[in-house]
Amino acid sequence: MIEFRSVTKTYPDGTVAVADFDLVVPPHRTTVLVGSSGSGKTTLLRMINRMVEPTSGTIEIDGTPITGRDPVKLRRSIGYVLQNGGLLPHHRVVDNVTTVLRLEGTPKARARERAYEVLDVVGLDAGLAERYPSQLSGGQQQRVGVARALAADPNILLMDEPFGAVDPIVRAELQAETIRLQQELSKTVVFVTHDIDEAFLLGDQVVILESGAQVAQIGSPSEIVEAPASEFVASFIGVERGARALRPKRTDRGTVLVDTAGRTQGVLVEDTP
């Protein structure tokens, strides 16, 4: 479990990125932080692995304040996936994946063995291991980024807009893969996105943020869709428009659900008693 208590981050130029933020991130679940640009999502994520230090407040992992932990060791014990994969361009895929293991002193042969294991876990062919990142597609690079984050088998995985830079088809594939991986590995995942559809797809717990990381609403996707806490949330999740505002339309053969543009989105299935 990760817990934020009254966490504030003011950058040296006076920007208050996070103001008095509280959150409990439950273990073995995916928590998605979603909000528009500048709402403080990346700052929140980076405070978990001490890449950014809070100005005040505390962050605890399993009941222990992280300020008591060595920042380097803490960082190595938490998987971190970045938007562009964050791969080292002059290192082969296998060496990118083994970076943290090697820093921790895992012998080279064992580290390579583990790299092949995690490449398989993320659905990459072993034949790609000797390539350089530039010889991979964007989607493959992202998978390598995930493999690298998983290599040391961390309990916590931080993912910062990991699929922001890939096309919609690859993005959908990577999202499906993330769901599969999470069912298999059951990590505590904190995932940042500005895409509410992605948040609802991946999140067990979704945290909608306004500027200064003010929490507009926390809940499961259905709790949020069923009862948006404010006008802001309603508008952010798009209940008044598009695909989330469905109404029934009777046809000769039953009832279908149409969106506000009148497009049929699905069929209404009545429960039979």
Ligand SMILES: Nc1ncnc2c1ncn2[C@@H]1O[C@H](COP(=O)(O)OP(=O)(O)OP(=O)(O)O)[C@@H](O)[C@H]1O
């Ligand atoms: N190093 C920094 N120095 C000063 N201000 C910063 C710094 N890093 C971030 N900020 C500011 O803090 C606020 C929150 O930034 P942050 O990157 O956490 O937001 P975000 O929600 O992740 O945004 P995005 O979706 O655009 O990445 C923004 O106003 C940003 O300009």
